[in-house]
Amino acid sequence: SQSSSKRWTLENFDIGRGLGKGKFGQVYLAREKSSRFVVAIKVLFKNQIKEAKVDHQLRREIEIQSHLRHPNILRMFGYFHDDARVYLILEYAPGGELYRLMKKQPNQRFDEPMAAKLIAQLTDALIYCHSKNVIHRDIKPENLLLGAGNSLKIADFGWSVHAPSSRRDTVCGTLDYLPPEMIAGQTHDEKVDIWSVGILSYEFLVGKPPFEAKDYDATYSNILQAPVRFPSHVSDGAKDLIIKILQRKPNRRLPLADILAHEWVVKFSKEASN
Numbered sequence: 001s002q003s004s005s006k007r008w009t010l011e012n013f014d015i016g017r018g019l020g021k022g023k024f025g026q027v028y029l030a031r032e033k034s035s036r037f038v039v040a041i042k043v044l045f046k047n048q049i050k051e052a053k054v055d056h057q058l059r060r061e062i063e064i065q066s067h068l069r070h071p072n073i074l075r076m077f078g079y080f081h082d083d084a085r086v087y088l089i090l091e092y093a094p095g096g097e098l099y100r101l102m103k104k105q106p107n108q109r110f111d112e113p114m115a116a117k118l119i120a121q122l123t124d125a126l127i128y129c130h131s132k133n134v135i136h137r138d139i140k141p142e143n144l145l146l147g148a149g150n151s152l153k154i155a156d157f158g159w160s161v162h163a164p165s166s167r168r169d170t171v172c173g174t175l176d177y178l179p180p181e182m183i184a185g186q187t188h189d190e191k192v193d194i195w196s197v198g199i200l201s202y203e204f205l206v207g208k209p210p211f212e213a214k215d216y217d218a219t220y221s222n223i224l225q226a227p228v229r230f231p232s233h234v235s236d237g238a239k240d241l242i243i244k245i246l247q248r249k250p251n252r253r254l255p256l257a258d259i260l261a262h263e264w265v266v267k268f269s270k271e272a273s274n
């Protein structure tokens with residue numbers, strides 16, 4: 001369609017308020033002048049991208065995200081650049097960061113209907129990604145946004161690759177969402193995303209990830225060997241699902257299709273949540 005091949009420039013847009021800060025730049029609300037279509041524009045500074053040696057990651061993020069079409073994956077409509085910056089033209093997510101919504105909940109966690117709905121949408125989006133041989137590798141609350149009706153939107157494909165892969169870049173940021181095979185630097189495949197669904201399912205229901213610890217080494221050790229412990233408020237159905245996903249051997253993890261069909265997900269994703 002015209003949108004993906006058109007030469008965009010900043011002149012095509014009225015820039016609105018800042019929506020938030022990412023690692024390499026700021027995100028702005030914007031409106032395309034001729035269509036009055038509202039978008040989000042993520043502005044990245046070329047010098048910071050070069051310094052961090054992530055320009056190949058950015059190219060891959062653009063290549064992958066602009067070709068994916070799914071209701072739970074944030075659309076990338078195009079991009080353009082000037083001498084100092086790269087601009088990504090993205091779908092505007094009116095609900096903002098899922099992370100913020102979770103922190104605003106009582107006890108900073110979701111109730112079962114809301115958690116199950118989010119897990120079902122995340123799983124559906126990952127089934128789609130894997131059908132295109134794309135693994136995300138960086139599913140965590142900071143990379144999840146909310147569309148209309150608090151629908152989940154996976155954003156930020158900066159770490160996505162085509163499976164299978166062996167990660168070369170050093171992991172920066174939290175280990176909490178990475179599976180044993182990735183932190184041990186082994187080759188990994190799309191089953192790394194299944195692990196992240198398990199970590200997020202736990203976090204949505206408990207309010208923090210299962211292997212969280214005071215420092216990097218303690219988290220590292222927990223991911224490799226710690227048993228998952230649940231507070232008493234977590235239901236048996238949810239515990240059953242999470243234990244079946246958080247299996248250290250990738251091939252033992254519950255496949256995405258079976259997560260969608262799990263009785264706890266089916267039961268609660270149909271219920272109204274508060």
Ligand SMILES: Clc1cnc2c(Nc3ccc(N4CCOCC4)cc3)nc(-c3cccnc3)cn12
Nearest residue numbers: 019020021022027040090091092093094095096
């Ligand atoms: Cl990409 C992209 C598309 N849409 C968004 C978005 N949308 C959005 C909507 C609404 C509110 N507000 C709703 C009223 O209360 C105040 C916040 C914020 C962001 N935010 C970010 C972002 C990025 C980094 C930090 N923080 C937010 C990135 N986005």
